[in-house]
């Protein structure tokens with residue numbers, strides 16, 4: 001325990017000096033110009049989704065955060081900066097506490113704080129363990145609980161002699177995550193059961209081969225039911241209580257790539273083989289086989305822009321008690337409006353009776369300069385501060401998970417969207433997430 005306190009104390013001092021050197025930042029620029037978020041899996045372009053492209057400081061030229069003109073602050077900003085200096089910023093920046101708690105402890109009374117971890121992290125745990133244990137009490141497997149990891153092609157082909165309705169599954173890839181979580185008393189978000197991406201085509205074919213003939217709706221519904229039963233059953237039998245949230249369906253609604261009801265058609269074999277109601281059927285089966293302590297989630301990107309669509313499409317499942325929460329992926333950029341847009345969607349979901357989790361948080365920026373990182377830190381601060389405030393007002397916000405360990409390992413290559421740099425040093429974003437007073441408020 002003592003070891004990290006001292007080590008982290010030194011890091012705090014470094015960060016504080018750095019913040020002091022940056023001076024008071026201006027209100028944010030549009031650091032997202034030209035950014036577009038592509039998933040590794042499906043090449044989706046999120047730029048029209050979570051990134052609304054609106055500049056919080058319209059009128060400012062993008063990408064000039066370091067120039068003197070940028071430092072001209074509005075009267076409101078000047079007031080804030082002064083308040084920051086007088087109240088908290090100055091002292092905090094020069095005298096960091098040596099024993100401040102990490103994220104999980106800081107938000108202990110609000111919600112679990114999670115992190116997505118890849119297989120690489122578990123293979124090189126000595127580099128990451130201290131930070132993980134000091135900051136997170138929930139894990140999501142970045143890939144290892146997705147269908148392309150859990151489905152066993154050879155085993156399925158062998159099983160065809162008995163049945164064509166039940167593919168074989170194996171859990172080898174996610175065992176390190178499970179063991180780590182158990183050893184350190186952490187919980188796991190299961191991600192994800194039914195998704196158009198990272199689900200092999202062979203799962204949908206008659207002979208479980210890549211180029212085989214697609215099965216019909218009834219067979220695929222049978223396979224979906226057995227897959228959900230087998231996966232959830234495995235965790236209940238061997239690791240009861242470990243999984244607290246399950247992303248039953250990921251990314252089923254997409255007005256840009258969907259049918260007239262906004263249900264995703266593009267590259268979606270679930271849609272092709274089962275039909276438009278595949279997401280509803282998944283919730284029917286998940287409710288049938290989940291234990292009571294597994295909360296069932298619908299998870300999606302761009303939730304700020306498609307909250308109405310999501311609510312409409314899920315209404316029946318909700319009325320029938322098949323679904324508990326909405327996972328808002330939260331792949332954001334500094335141009336996104338947190339307080340006035342993201343939080344409205346959070347409230348909208350909560351008001352409709354769902355609990356809400358931010359499931360894949362990262363805030364991408366265009367470069368790794370000091371000033372850009374300060375803008376990012378302010379955005380992280382706004383995000384965490386608003387989520388905490390809403391939770392304290394009684395909105396059922398039940399988790400925040402950041403999508404990756406550090407900038408070098410992030411799926412958003414070159415966007416520096418996370419809390420730690422490639423050497424596992426905490427960035428200013430980390431201070432922002434801890435609501436540190438030396439990071440000025442953004443909104």
Ligand code: GLA
Pocket residue numbers: 039040041142191250301329360411
């Ligand atoms: C989506 C998925 C995640 C992950 C990211 C990209 O958001 O839900 O599992 O694949 O894309 O890494």
